[in-house]
């Protein structure tokens with residue numbers, strides 16, 4: 146491996162951001178953290194994109210590798226040891242300076258730090274921790290930090306990073322253990338899921354501790370004279386979370402029953418891992434670290450991964466079906482309590498007989514459909530097995546997953562606008578969280594007609610096929626799946642062009658913002 | 665035929681509020697009056713009576729108090745943001761909403777199928793979206809003495825909505841945000857509260873000349889290399905980041921010598 150010496154900061158930046166570009170991240174569904182005098186930075190829960198790259202994907206973080214001098218040889222990766230590329234490593238100081246100076250100019254929301262394996266997982270993780278430590282403690286940076294946990298690193302190091310970062314992620318890399326064995330021999334499901342479980346337990350422990358603190362504080366405040374209340378040392382911890390991080394827009398409990406844990410497709414080793422890794426491992430939040438002076442610093446009181454954990458899978462490098470991928474996704478949400486699962490359409494960059502040939506276009510439509518389905522799992526109360534079945538293991542390329550589901554369920558539709566409950570409204574194609582809420586609000590005050598719905602800003606282009614107002618349909622029609630499919634697919638083509646086959650975290654977060662923060 | 669009376673308001677918070685006050689005090693009734701902003705070039709209609717409204721601080725504060733107390737704090741927030749919008753009809757739109765607002769109180773904002781309520785929320789959303797865009801796309805440049813300087817050219821008057829975000833985020837910085845179109849500037853001295861000021865365009869060049877900010881180039885490098893060429897999609901890029909917001913972003917600057 147050729148380690149290039151004497152590169153300028155600009156050359157290093159070009160190499161190490163190019164090497165990190167396939168990773169997906171997004172700062173929304175994060176946390177609100179106000180600024181503080183003597184520090185730099187705050188964070189915003191709705192997510193702030195700062196720019197959009199030529200591929201249309203959002204740029205919100207300084208997304209870089211600490212090093213691309215990786216000792217592993219994952220077949221799909223551009224940084225694998227067997228590739229002949231220029232190798233370099235940032236110093237912690239360089240990363241901090243870039244982050245702060247970019248942040249001051251409002252180029253970024255914070256740092257996304259990933260890395261190749263520098264000599265060993267521990268050495269890599271240690272160096273990452275050191276960097277975050279300097280950024281938080283010496284530069285007093287309060288902006289957003291997303292950091293990768295390095296599989297195989299000691300739990301103490303992972304715990305340390307968790308106290309410094311807002312979000313952590315460990316890439317699942319490939320949807321199944323078979324894929325991993327074939328393409329990433331140095332990694333295993335266990336090596337990936339163990340730290341994932343550790344972080345999950347740490348987050349859970351941290352949240353209940355935070356709730357206790359809040360209760361305690363509430364009790365104290367009740368007896369304090371009003372004049373003293375504001376003087377309570379709320380600001381002494383450098384990170385506080387104003388809104389409870391585990392409130393999801395729609396709690397899973399309200400949706401259709403989530404008791405069905407054994408999905409028809411075995412999510413492979415996700416389930417096996419439950420046996421290997423005890424769900425109640427000692428909480429890493431309590432574990433100090435020999436490397437960083439954890440106690441006696443701000444860190445001792447800081448939150449643990451307050452913006453939650455995410456992961457990422459590569460789509461299209463291995464032969465899994467959409468159904469398998471979605472089942473794994475669901476298992477990750479259910480069992481590991483992940484905040485986000487990201488999908489990365491495989492870009493064929495390596496010449497390798499086990500992989501799609503160089504130049505194979507990345508499967509963007511497939512990635513898009515997976516993100517749509519992911520959205521349905523997280524916010525619309527759908528279960529994976531409702532969306533894809535053994536007979537239909539792949540998404541319809543012409544229709545979005547919600548439409549495809551709806552036309553397979555003529556027994557449910559059309560639904561009546563004045564009486565359908567929230568969860569039924571959410572299942573109507575063309576109605577989102579925002580429209581469904583608007584309907585609930587508006588119908589309290591008046592009897593709604595289709596005209597009124599339009600005035601409320603509800604778009605009837607698609608929803609019109611599935612709704613009735615006082616028993617009449619928007620368009621007189623028979624509920625014929627074949628006819629509907631053709632009609633809806635025609636509309637979808639136009640939408641898809643507009644979306645250009647790319648949504649989810651690459652799409653604008655404004656839609657999320659619109660969806661959940663207004664009326 | 666009844667004659668329509670048009671209240672010509674000055675384009676400012678006080679101007680619009682005074683117009684709202686005078687219109688309602690006139691007891692003409694909503695069918696026979698309209699509020700317009702005085703642009704100096706209004707199309708005069710033949711059969712209308714025009715009344716020019718003089719901004720009046722006392723009437724303004726009465727209107728504000730009435731909205732906050734008789735409708736709600738939230739309604740005042742919506743109305744305030746609507747006043748900042750660039751929509752020509754905003755004064756009249758707010759007047760129409762207040763008819764519903766004073767009638768139904770706080771719950772008026774839930775009457776989504778009422779066109780006046782719908783319009784108010786639309787104005788609020790336009791302004792809210794634009795201010796969110798500038799929180800994202802505004803770019804500071806480091807000038808003399810490490811002062812951060814940003815230029816924006818918003819359609820709505822969002823400077824007062826955008827600045828608090830940066831004041832919270834960058835408490836230790838001396839920064840200046842200039843609304844190029846309006847000539848207003850928000851000034852934030854290090855560790856102090858920010859204030860509004862004005863800045864003449866000819867002074868801008870002085871501020872910018874003779875400084876080289878190396879991080880601009882580093883940022884451009886990053887912007888280039890973080891894109892995946894195989895996924896190139898300029899249409900998506902444009903819909904996510906409309907051209908209007910790129911004017912002062914270094915990454916979209918043509919490589920010419922400044």
Ligand code: SF4
Nearest residue numbers: 215217219222225261
């Ligand atoms: S560990 Fe594998 S995926 Fe990560 S940088 Fe090294 S080769 Fe690439």
